[in-house]
Amino acid sequence: xxxxxxxxxxxxxxxxxxxxxxxxxxxxxxxxxxxxxxxxxxxxxxxxxxxxxxxxxxxxxxxxxxxxxxxxxxxxxxxxxxxxxxxxxxxxxxxxxxxxxxxxxxxxxxxxxx
Ligand code: AMP
Numbered sequence: 001x002x003x004x005x006x007x008x009x010x011x012x013x014x015x016x017x018x019x020x021x022x023x024x025x026x027x028x029x030x031x032x033x034x035x036x037x038x039x040x041x042x043x044x045x046x047x048x049x050x051x052x053x054x055x056x057x058x059x060x061x062x063x064x065x066x067x068x069x070x071x072x073x074x075x076x077x078x079x080x081x082x083x084x085x086x087x088x089x090x091x092x093x094x095x096x097x098x099x100x101x102x103x104x105x106x107x108x109x110x111x112x113x114x
Contacts, residue, residue: 036106
């Protein structure tokens, strides 16, 4: 499996300041932010898409969701609200084939998404 940008960030080969780090995941700011706050939560365990998450890994996904909510509180966007997004494969708009949870906030979001 070829290394992608998030593999390289996790390995420290590409610098990306971490807004969160624990034994299960890291969080970084998106390089091309789509909102005033745009953070990506990335697991240390390699999983290609959210469709590949196994039952044994469902706790990791729950942990990543909690981390995103904690970052939202720290960033001061929790009271107004925010959006959490999992893009999955081609129709979901997934560009990097390592699961990552988008936290977007600091502005009002539109619905439906494009
Ligand atoms: P997705 O379309 O869900 O796969 O999202 C991938 C995201 O990774 C995009 O929002 C990109 O802007 C972001 N991204 C790509 N390279 C980097 C990087 N080096 N550091 C931070 N974010 C990145």
